[in-house]
Amino acid sequence: MKLGIVYLLLSYVKVSICLQIVGISVPAMKQRGDSVTMACDFDLEGGRLYSVKWYRDNEEFYRYMPRLRPPQHAHRLDGVKVDLERSSARRVHLRDLTLKSRGLYRCEVSEEAPSFHSAQSEAFMEVYYFSRESPRIEGHERLYEVQEPLDVNCSSAKAYPAPQLQWHIDGQMVTEPSWLLEFAPKAAAQGLFVSQLGLRAPAKPHLRLRCVAIMASHRRERTVVIETNSTSRRVFSNWILIYLLCTFIIRHKTVS
Structure with a gap:
């Protein structure tokens, strides 16, 4: 009985550590109108990939499923324009960012059966606009x-x-x-x-x-x-002095 419990626990640990998100790359700040490539690096530890999904503020906008043809699919979401040609299982490319593109971006990776284990990671991206006009x-x-x-x-x-x-x-x-x-x-x-x-x-x-x-x-x-x-009085006084000096020089030359 005890050996069975130990076996189940070891099996659970083995499954739970099969999949992990190694890192997520989301820029902290981008300018309105820019493009951005977000990366989700994961390690299946020998498992098979079922899906990769991307969310902004809990709303899905991109999905990659290797079993499907084509494997990529983008959902319509205000402020999010996915470039499918530049996106893959480990990255998603967004173009023409707007102020509505800002938000919390989450990558969720799932394994195939029988575990269907999943892992996720998230990061916030701010979108700014800074005019070229001076204050x-x-x-x-x-x-x-x-x-x-x-x-x-x-x-x-x-x-x-x-x-x-x-x-x-x-x-x-x-x-x-x-x-x-x-x-x-x-x-x-x-x-x-x-x-x-x-x-x-x-x-x-x-x-x-x-x-x-x-x-x-x-x-x-x-x-x-x-x-x-x-300052104004000083400048005015300087101009008066210059004027008087010029007048004196001109009169002196005329007399001579």
């Missing part, structure tokens, strides 16, 4: 008094997800919390968002401001210059 800066056109708090705001171009914004003053990133005014991302058309960040640093003569929008390894930026009344 927009408002409030820099007016003249400020020295030490007057700036009233400058930066808005990113429409993107998904909402990009991170940074302010830089004369090449140094602003980290002083009291100088930064954070806004919640603003919803835009087609599921996109606009990020906004205000700057309230004290004005100084001839400040160079740069706003940087960041998403993954991509950056977009715009630079403006803030002038103060003292």
